[in-house]
Amino acid sequence: PVSWHKNVTAGETKEIYDMPSVLNQPPSQGQGVSCSNGPFRAWSGGDMRRDGRLIALIRDGPPASVYFYPRLGNESVVDSLSNFPCPFISSTSYGLPNERKHEAVAFVDASGKKIADISECGRSCSPSLYLYNLDYPGSINERVVEPTTGWTSISFNEFEDGSMALTSYVLGGSNALLSSSQSCGGMYAVELSNGNGVASSFFSSADIACSAFSKLRITFAFRFNGYDHLDTLFAEVSVDGGSSYFIVGDWALDVVDWAAGNVSYTNGVCSNVKVVLSPIELRELSFGDQVRLRFRNSANTNNDRVYVDNVMLEGYAGDES
Secondary structure, three states: OOOOOOOOOOOOEEEOOOOOEOOOOOOOOOOEEEOOOOOOOOEEEEEEOOOOOEEEEEEOOOOOEEEEEEOOOOOOHHHHHOOOOEEOOOOOOOOOOOOEEEEEEEEOOOOOOEEEEEEEOHHHOOOOEEEEEOOOOOOOOOOOOOOOOOEEEEEEEOOOOOOHHHOOEEEOOOOEEEEOOOOOOOOOEEEEEOOOHHHHEEEEOOOEOOOOOOEEEEEEEEEEEOOOOOOEEEEEEEOOOOOOOEEEEEEEEOOOEHHHOOEOEOEOOEEEEEEEEOHHHHOOOOOOOOEEEEEEEEOOOOOOEEEEEEEEEEEEOOOOO
16 A cells, blocks of 8 residues: 655655656656655755645755655645655656756646656757656545445435535535535535635535545535636545645646546536545544545636535445555
8 A cells, every 4th residue: 555654764665656757758667666864965956736735856966866745734844854755756768968867847737646857968959858647645546446345325415405504514615605506416516616725615514433444435526617727626635623634636627637537627517526545545544533525626716616516425444455
């Protein structure tokens, strides 16, 4: 299983990333990555993922390398950078004369699932740009095996009673309401607009006991309306009663969802999606009994709306294989 312990033993190998290059370059040698002892001589560049949960830093060479630092729920940047880092971009290259890898690195889409890495090679050649797909805990993860049977229904909300009081959720604020338009079946759906944090969300009204389950599956439908490029719907999970949340899924306008089979999402179309996760993706040995779900809109105006419907939470009590 994927492991994201906060304090990783130096030299320990972790299977964290799958990094095929979309430029038809050979894949990285093996899928395991090894943590480094540090400290390092110098950092020459980097980027932070849009949600603030992952930091990429370039270590000056030779050879240059890119390292990641995951951030826990409420962890400061300073605390995050005090942990052991791990490399996540291989040294695969075109092998051009005088090519120097990792001149700059950046997250290049709203979901944070793609990294751009550019080389430098002086005046004798054109620099190479490499693109990598990242498979990381905290989002839809190919390494979590989804059992075909054995799931237990925990809750299911179609919002058809016309009142949030009769559901398992509460509205977060002024940018969330129960709407009788744009549902994905039936009459009602939850409308989220703008990007005002909790005010643009809805979330579980009470803690959910999930310690008996080794996997959780969240399925739901959504419809974008008035979304602009890179406006995003987030699905989040808390294991501490709502004090902090992990982003476990994100869906953005015009961004290809490679984990779901290279589909893209457009305005006015209902999409059915799911997230399957295990406790270790949330850096826990067990889900515990204080689980809460949250759905949050990240956009720019009140006209940027998403409608969420037919939310189901299921648990699987088998082993984690």
